[in-house]
Amino acid sequence: MRPVVLACVVVPVTAVLYGVLGLLRRRQDRWHRVMVERAAGLLQDPYRAAAHRWWPGDDVQAAAAALLLDGLVTVNHRGNLSLTAAGSDPDRTAGHPLPDALLDALRRRTAPALLGNVSQRDAAFNAARAEFHAAGRTAAQHEIPVFRREPGAAGQIALLLVLAHMLVTVLALAGLAPRGPVESAAVAATAVGLVAQLVWFGVYGRLRTAHTQRDAWAEQVARAGLHPALAELARRDPEAVARLRTSRWRVRRGRNRGRPRRRSTPAGAPPA
Template sequence: MDPVILACAVVLPVTALLYGMLGARRRRDRAVAAYCAGLRVDPYHAAAGRWWAEDDVQAAAARLLLDGLVTVNHRGNLRLTTAGADPARTAGHPLPDALLAALRRRTAPAALGNLVLRDPELRAVRAEFHAECGAVLRAGLPRPRRDAPCCLAVLGMTLLAMELTLATVALLDRMPHGPLQWTAAVVTGLALVAQVRWLDLDVRQREAAAAHPDPVAERLRQEELHPALAGLPAPTTRHLTASRLRTRRGRHHGRPRPTPPTSPAP
């Protein structure tokens, strides 16, 4: 086959298409990285992915302790202070406010582990808060790239292998004549080498994407320890840990307040 026709009609367009796909994926990955780097993350939402001693519930309890709304003893019992018992006083954030409301619904001091396990309203507020935060963080995320179905990917790789083989055979089939054909032959050979190199670059790019399937979650894992937990004194931290480990309650101790009976309508 004429090297000029081979270069202009087959090899160069295929090479341009392959590297165009690679460039589009790289631009998308850079856009995702830039978006995640500029995210403003709520510290409580970031703490949700940590282990239980550093998670969002632990941070909410630490915030209440630092604000003087509750106290914790060596047994892990959380007790409302005078300020914490005031219904008009809030912590200024949905999660500490939900934990404060859960303590106000109890008839006596309660352990943090007990509240997390047995208070459905606290769990509901926590789930709703994290769902809303996750939706906001992912609202501006560039659309995820869609890989071709397996059958199409296999077909594409088969066609590429056939194109590489046939183009190489056609290039070596006859000796070029004249400067134009020699230039086209050299360009065709370089394009074929670039296509082989593309295979390696494509595999590396896919492996890198598979290593970080959720860039937003990766960004959340980079957040430091919640400021409330970092500012808690060591003895209080130990007491709060004991409070989180306690999930059982004594008889008539820390139960939800009974709902007052309503008088029947006349």
């Protein structure tokens, strides 16, 4: 094969391969923009935006703050949450699934409870919380193109053809004896194109899975500010915010673990 003919084959193939990279990158950028727009719309619910924040400002703290602002619960200096008369009313709701789940968890207790105990040990509350956030992510990903990590059958055939083309090019280069500057330039262009094709495989492999490292949902969550309920509670009653923090890091209320204390002596017995 003449060097000029070989260069006229290798260079266009290299250009096509890098054009494929450009199209793939453009498609992934479009996918990411759509995901950002969808996530931004769903994260207008501040509880979803607070889901992955550090716990002093996360969604559980925000739900407790909302219940305090609505007068459904109170919190004492030790962090124990107690239902008010309005909170004990089974017909009263907080108006949002997450605070409602926390309110239901407190109604199931027979004594004041700690927020840390509820968040760690109340399976029903954690299930409701997980369901609420999972619904948000499912809605964000609905009808969004999913990128496969492995190419389809047509893509695999194309990759095999490229490998065969590269093998033929290497064998052809080994048998060439360029004559004159034109053929020498053609051989150099062919060699550069062949190296570029080898580099292309590595770039293609990284780019094909690059979308898995870009989480539009997490990016929007990171940009979200403090939950409005926590901000309002901090403005009205900073001491209540501090008590909620105490309630969150404490898990055990005491030896009775939130249950009413038992009398050490029978009722009616004379004191010692």
